Amino acid sequence: MSTRNDVLDAARRCLVRGSGRKLTLAEVAREAGVSRPTVYRRWPEVSAVIRDLLTRDMTSLMTEHVAAVDAAIASAPESSPPEVLAALVDGIVGAAIGLSDDLLFSSLLRRQPDLMAPYVFQRLGASQRGVLDVLDSRITQAQQVGAVRAGDPMRLGAMVLLITQSAIQSRSVVAPVLGGDWSQELTRALCGYLTPVEPVSVPRPPADPTGDGDRQEERP
Template sequence: MLSISNEQDVGDRILAAAATCVRDYGIDRVTLAEIARRAKVSRPTIYRRWPDTQAILAALLTRRITEAAREVPLAGPGRTAIVDRIVAVAARLRHDDLLSAVLHSAPEFAMVYIAERLGTSQRLLIDVLADDLRAAQADGSVRAGDPRRLATMVLLVVQSTIQSAQIVEPILPPEELATELTHALNGYLAHG
């Protein structure tokens, strides 16, 4: 019987191999066979974890997004700390080489999670943010309203900012983009 840590290690190797494939080939040319070769596992080993390449790529993106959120801790209570964290996570995601590769090499894949359905990472981010907003409502720094609805709107604003940052960079370089995103989120979440 395999240990849990060995199983996790195999899963990590598979996701790491998938990430290198995306960077090297773009998302459309990633194959299960190449992922298996790079991870040094058999295809059946991959199939025991994920049904197909799309599921592996979705898991990979979920991991990258949730890791970025975990790497930026909430620096205190209240709206200001929440907004600072959101802006910092957005900056990490904006500069993430894997997410950039997906947005540029397979916009149709990204569009599924932008326009057609909420993905796992989006749902997780909404849940975490809703909890933070609920606490900030209790301390009076965030306006009244359903925290999940507020969190969902914040997700839409930030997601749009991440997607479009490159095209507005001549007008809003990264530092100014972060400043404007901070103003937008503070304005939206403040009592008005």
């Protein structure tokens, strides 16, 4: 595990230093201070290193930011359902802000969009599955204390991931409109999506004490 993390840390340093430019496994091995065969045995190509790096860092970032959710759920019922929901959404949005500000992620989007595109448009990557696992667990627990609406937690988490991922990747497109308020709008969107739906009660008309209301009006 130590060697694996050493290599991933080295890849991160190389990518950040090069502003996301393409690199080779040999560069990563040199930066990590290990032999090239050591790297080649685990990762056949440099894109595999980057995928593992993104998976590790995104999952770690998500777990870090939902720590407050775990605390809120653990203290329920002292923490009310709205407080648990607020902690969950704040954690997700906090992770989104952290990811959008991350030099590695932003530089890869800018310099190697071909590397990132398949995980945006074509398939779920390991990093997204890691985030989904974190969301699935917390949404399940939040539902148990009445903080999140009913529904399959994995499906809810997938939609949360889609909304959040789109906000991160496309925020520059709507920057002239939203400016720096994109995270507040994301908060509102997620709260609206996850808030439990109150049953709508339709008031019944008062009963007619005379019973005449059930009779048909007689016509001459």
